[in-house]
Structure formats: C-alpha cells, structure tokens
Amino acid sequence: MKQKNIVLLHVLVWLLLVLNDVIPHFIGNEYAAFKAMPKDAALLLKYTLISIGFYSVAALCFYGSCLLVAPLLFLHKKYVKALLIAVLMLAVLSGWRYAVEFGFFKPVLGFDNYKGNHVSAQYYIGNVFWYYYPKYFVYGLMYFFGENWLQGRNREQALQKEKLVTELAFLRSQVNPHFLFNTINDIYALTYQKSERAPEALLKLSELLRYMLRESTDDFMPLQSEIDYLHNLIELQRIGAKGNAFINFEVEGYVGLQKVASLLFVAFVENAFKHGVLNNVSTPVNIRLLATNDHIDFTVSNKINNSQKDKLGGIGLNNVKRRLELLYPGKYKLAVTANDHYIAHLQLQLNP
Template sequence: MKRKQIIYIHIIAWSFLFISSVWLSHLSKGPQTTNEFLKNVLIQFCYQIIPISCFYASYFFVAPQFFVHKRYVHGVLYSVLTLIGLVTLRYVLEYYFFIPVLHFDNYRGHPWPVTDYVENVFFYYFPKYFIYGQLYFFAESWYRDKQLKQELLQEKSTAELAFLRSQMNPHFLFNTINDIYSLTYQRSERAPDALLKLSELLRYMLRDGNADMMPLSREIQYLENVIELQRISAKGDAYINFNVEGYVGQQQVASLIFISFVENAFKHGVLNDRDNPVDIHLTATGQAISFAISNKKNNAQKDHTGGIGLSNVKRRLQLIYPQKHELDVKDDGEFYNVNLVLQTGL
C-alpha cells in the first residue's frame, strides 16, 4: 500500500472518530444555537488532539524502542514522557484555552488536582490509544517485513540470473579450464589444487549460494577461491592482496554480496601493476562486517559487460540490510574504491 493511501486512511479514521464525538456530544446537550454548536465542535476538536497525540507518540517514539531497537529502558522512559506530555496538554487546553477563550469550564469551578489528570490520561487514553499505537506499529512492521521478503525473493532470483551470466561467462570458465589443463599437461603439482578450487567455487555458486544467508567463513573461502583462480588465469601476473582481520565466528552474511565488487575490480581494474595491487580488506567483529576494495582503473578496458550492477547490489542491500548498512563508492578517475559496512548485530 502506498504511503499516500495510508495517510488518507488515517485522516478518514480520525475524521470518523471526530464526527462521532461531535454527534454524541450534540445529542447529549439537546437543542443548540449555531454558536453553541460551533463552540462544541471546537471543543471536541481540541479534545481529539489528545488521543491523536497519544497514538502517534506511541507509534513513532515508543514502539520502535521496544520492537526494533530492543531498548526497553528507553521505551519505558518515552512512555513516561508521553504520559507527562499528555497530562500537560490536557491541562493547557482546560485552563489556558477553554476557560479564558471559549468560556467553557469542564469542572464547574472545581479545578482538578494534578493526580486526577494523571489518572484520567493513564486510565482512559493509555489503555486504548497508546496500545492502539503499539499494535498498529507491530501490524505494519509485520506487513512490511512480509512484503520485503516477497520482494527479496523476486529480487534475488533476478540477481542470481544476472550474477550467473556474469560469473559463469565462457571467458572465465574456458580460460580457467584451459589453464588447469595446461597445468595438468605439464604435470604441475598445482593442477589438483586448482581443479579442487574450481569445483568448490562452482558448488558454492550453483548450490550453496542459493541460500539467503551464509556463514561468513564460507563467503571468505569462496572469495579466496575466486582470487586464486584469477591468479592462475593471469599466469602469476596478478597482484591481489586479500586480508581478513578480526573475529570470524558465527556471523551470517548475505550470500554472494561481496563478489560483485571483486568481479568488477578484476574486470575493469589493472591486475599486473606490482605497485598498485588490487587491495581487498575484510574486517569482522561481533557487531559488524567491514569490506573494502580498491583497484587502479584500466581505462583502456573496453569490456563493458557488467556483473549484477551497482544499482542491483544497492537494492539487495536495502532489502537484506534495511538501515543496517553503509555503502560508499568513490571513483576519482584513476582509482576505484568501495567501502561497505554491514551491521550483523551478533
């Protein structure tokens, strides 16, 4: 459902409640003059501000603390602040607007103590509108997550097909197979290991990589295999640094999320410059995974056949890591740098 449609639904719902309160108040008061009716409408409108404020304070400020950030102390604190704010709002309306401006005294000259205001707000508005805000946030989050999962499945299928077209291209496979054949023909000791790496790479891409999330250790192993096969394909004339730092334990990461940047560096970067190698750096902690890659651009490269494409990678990140990732891409004409941070939350 579009955001504009949701706003319209909210307006209609509150308008219905407002009209209902005006009508019930009108029936309880009996016949009224036009001025009395308009005055009553304004009073009911002001009273409607309180449940509206209660509902949206619960929805925008309190519910996210409980259901998203898991900051329960903050949630309780925001709840208390909401209660104080509503009590203050009720008091200001009664004594600074109704009495001096509208000449309407709801308590007939007997002012309520503060405790009565607190009890009124806590026992009348909180059991309804405050809880409604919590329930609405929960329902909306559930529906949004369901929609994202469906969209992710569609996006993942598209991304996988594009990825396979990129990575499983004949040039890469045939060159690697030919290189392994040459190693075998020469009876090189590297041939069995190269063949094993190619087998592991294909297995991961075609079978294991179909999972939404994979252990970080498996993703690192996959990248190592790709890098090693690239070195074999370049016949030792490829300068690639791949460093892994930090703690690699039980972290889960979106499958095949890094390879797009690596493939882009190999395809459009300079690999045979000893002074400017392709630098790939991955740092892992219990809370985040940082991935950085830098390469000198090959401006003479005419192969414009892309991989998944940066736009699709960004889309996957938005779907899998909403508000939990930072992607910074810089292209200064000579070097291409990518920095990606994923919040794992372990």
Template sequence: MNALQKKIGLHLLGWTLYIGYSILGYFLYTWRIEVLLLSLSQCVLHIVQVYVCYLLVFPLWLRYRHWLVLLSGILGTMVLYIILRYLLEQKLFLALFGFSNYSEGTALSYFFFDNIYWALPGIFIGAVVWAFEATIQKERENRSLKQEKVQAELAFLKTQINPHFLYNTLNYLYSLAYPVSDKLADAIIRLSDLMRYMLHESKDGKVELQKEVDYLHNYLEIYRLRFEDNFFVNFNIQGHVNGQRVPSLVLIPFVENALKHGVVDDASAPVTINLQLENDSLYFDVSNRINKNQKDQTTGIGLPNIRRRLELIYPGKYNLDVQEDGQHFKTMLKLQEI
C-alpha cells in the first residue's frame, strides 16, 4: 500500500467514525427521520468545510505567510457553510421531504449569525487534520535529510582525494608542460584552480561571489581549448562584485548545461551568460541554441536537484525559470538577500 492509499484509508476511517458518532443519538434517543437527515446534512457540510480548509485555506496561508490570507479563508469557509446549509436544509429538504431545519419566516440575519457557531467545528477539524499531516510530513522530510546527509558523507569519504597530492601532481605537470606549450601549461594552472575551488570548504557552504565568477572564467577558458578560435560565448557582468557571498558551485551547472547541450561554435548564435547585481539581489541567466547533433542525452544539470538545493538555502527567496521552444534553451535564476 502506497502513501496515498494509506492516507485515503485513514481519511475514510476517520469520517466513518465521525459520521457514526454524529448519528448515534438518532438510534439512542429518537427514530425521527428528520433528525437523521439533519445529522447527515451536518456531517456532509463539515466534510466540505474540512477539505476546503485542508486543501486550500491552510496551504495558501503556509505559502504566503500572511494572516490576512488565513482570516479571509476562514471567513470564506464560514460563508460557504452558511450558504450550503441554507440551500440544503431550508430549500432542498423542504422540497423533497416537506420539512426544514429552521421554522418558516426565520430572518436571514438570524440564520446567518446563528450558523457562525455551527460552522466552527468543520474549520477546527480541518485545522487539526492539516496540522497533524503537516507535522508528520515535516518529520519525514527531516528524517530524509538526515539520511541523505549520512549518505553524502559516506560518498564523500569513499571518493576523497588528498588535495596536497593533487596540487603537487598538477604543479609537476605544469613544470613539464611550460617549456613545451604555453597553452598546455596555462590549462594545467586553470585546472589546478578549478580543483582547488571545488575542494574548498566553508562553515556555511558559501564563498565570495568573485571566486564563483573566477571559477566560471577558468571553466570557460579550459572549454575553449577544444574549439580554439571557434568558441563563441559572451559572459557579461553588470553591477559590482564586492564581497557578496553565494553557495559554492551554484552558477556553474547552468553554464555546464549550455556548453554541453548547446551550440558553441556558431558566431551568429553565441551562448550568452549574463550576471547582474542589483541592491542585494543576483540575476543570472544563460541561453543557448540547442545542438540537434548532440549524442549525449543525459540531463546534465539535474534541475530537480538544483531546485532542492536552492529551496534549502534560499526558501522563498529565489526564483528559477526555465524556457525551451525546441530551438533555444534558457535558464533564469534570481537570488535575494545574497
């Protein structure tokens, strides 16, 4: 049984118990059909209320975090309950069974204010159900994150390389390459810088934005070796890079994806990389023409993984938009409060 089936089963069990309790008085104290129908009517209306709150009101409040949204949703649910009860018990029951809940001539104002009280249980039950499931879901996510952290640490330990050995080896290769080829020697130095940056650690997982930009420049220069003069990438920076901090390697996946799956040797359709800094926000977009001859069908950057990382670091403070029309591919990232 999957999670959805289990949830549906628990909801059905809960409503069965609730309806059974609500109509228990019908069997214990009276056999009047009117009481049974009115009890069932209340159950149906409360069920509608619960799912309006559970699926709409409280999720919207969680998304926008504004009490006005919550208050509007609760008041709207009350009004919905009152309208449905009036149509069901005052109109439909009267037409089908010849009776209504409130006596004929009851003022609409009295009906409205009297039913504010009766509307509260459905809202309360909806809040309890939503809060309970939200708590369970949060606990599951926390357990999942802990497991992922443990797995990541194990994977890191399995693949860990002594950085001093790596740097010493690259420096030795540089000393051998320098007399032979300036390009090769420069490429080794840039590769050394890339590896040093990738192995850099900080307490909060962030680095200076300038280092991230330098990493992008080194990456592009190494990639350029494959195409020499037929490598067309425009990297534009607007604003001042002066001490801002960003998560390490947060920008490179978009550039890597554009170079891997895009056209980089056509001067008429260069890969365009734009980095803009405005106040405390960062705007980063990468666009490329899609390479139809690309044989590598791997997804590259893995957008779900990037979104998950951004959600953990910048919850509610980032926007990632992806556009594709079959000919061009573009990613647009905005980070707030960097």
C-alpha cells in the first residue's frame, strides 16, 4: 500500500473513533456542564473538540509506541532503552493531557472533567497509565509487529517474483543451437546447389528467429502464433531434408484468443527431429494439438532412430519442464514414454 493511502487510512480510523465517541455523548448530552445547553451545532462542536482532545492523547500513545518503542523492542533488541522511552512517554502524555484539560477544556469550553476536585500528579499519571497504556500502547506494539511482518512478507514475495522472472527470462533465452546449426548447414547446401528453395528456407529461418528474438519476449503468446511458429519449423525441416521428411501436424478444436507460454511446444518437436526417424513414410513424426477454450492436449510421437545419437546432449526438455513448473503449477500433466517410439504427451490447463 502506498504511503499516501496508509496516511489516509490512519486519518479515517481516528475520525471514525472520534465520531463513535461524539455521537452517543451528544445524543445523551451526558456531561453535566452542558445539560442546560440546547442540542445544536454549538453543543456538537463542544463534544467534538473534547473527543478530539482525549483522542489526541491516545494517538500520541499509539504512535509513540509504534514508532519509538516497538523498533527498539522488535528490531534492535534494546529493551532498557525501550523501557526508558516508555517511561518518558508517560510523562509527556500526562503533561499533554493536563494541558488539554486545564488549558483548553476548562477555560475555553467550560468543561471540568474532575468537577472542581483537586487532582494530584500521582493520580493523574496513574490514570493516564492505566487508561491509555493497556490499549493504545499495546495497539501500537501490535501494529508495528504486524506491519513489519507484512512488509517482510511482501519483500520476500517481491524478491521471489523477481527471481522467477529472471529465471523465466533465462530459460526463454536458451535456444538449442543443434537445430539452428543444422538448419544453417542445410541452407548452405541448398545455396551451394543453387536450389530454388534456398530463398524460401532462408525466409523461414528469418521468421523463426524474428519470433524468438522479438515476439517471444513475453511469457505468454497467442496460441495461433505458436502454431504458426511450429508450421514454419516443420516446413523448414522438410526443405532441409529435400522432401524426405515425413511429418504430420494436426491442429484440432478451437483456436481463438487463448494464450500459452511462448516457445513451449518447440522443444518436443525439435526433440523428435533430433532423435526420430524422419525419412520413412511408414513411421512419420506425428504432432497433434487439440485445443479448447481453456485446455490444450499436445502429443508428439516419433520412431526412435537408434543410429542417431546427439553427443552434445540438449537442454530442451529440461527447460520446458522447468517452465511448466513455474508458469503452470498444478495445471499440467506431462507423460513421456520411450520404447520403440518416443511419445511426449502434454495436457495443459490454460491460465484464465
């Protein structure tokens, strides 16, 4: 909460306390000094000023406890100093209340809280202590403790959020170079052979890089943009394989305004390209995306190419698993099986 809003909240609370004190006293006209006065604006003003005077002592007690004593107790552990300040506050509060009652209430408003009786200093200080300290002094300590705990929690949450944002940005920036290097080599080969498809392949690669470097800076992107990215990725693979890549990509259901984590599906597809059999028409790579308004079912299946090993390894699947944990906690199911075929099945509940 902003500091300005906190100040306004405090003012409102004290105003409500004053009104809660003034209204019943005014309606009942409880003070004997005012019994003969009519219930008009002048009488209401007198009751209001008296209530403000008494609550000014309460406010000094509350904020003295909160701002002076509580930090020494809870933060700095200086108990003796806190006790000395609490005692000094008692003297100040007693002096302030005396000034309010005998310097303003009695001579200006004609209100004598003690009906002419003599008030000793010992009685006065004791009265202030037993009336204000059990309530407003303790309230000040409780308020400081609660506010300090809440601020600490907010700081911890802010740091945690910042950490997650940093981690997500790092994960999003991790582009697996395997596919990129292979694609550049394929385009170089097409260019060397003066293939008519070289410019098309270069354009597809440019579109992929543009999406990764610009559009995917957000955590979430339109589902349709992710689908378009996969289409370009698959088409680029087909071009590089010179027509010998058999890949089926099916999109079913409703694709509208849904948003999904950017570059979430690409790791599964690239994994199929890296480790799968692409050149056998009888065992194509099958990619299926079923979408509803709030759910996505994504499956990638490929026959495992046992003769093709990626010695460099990869970070793709580990990357996407971590991003799922951060962006869809408790809202996803990922099942991976590897026998003769490698199958990755992701069920995703979309964020509202």
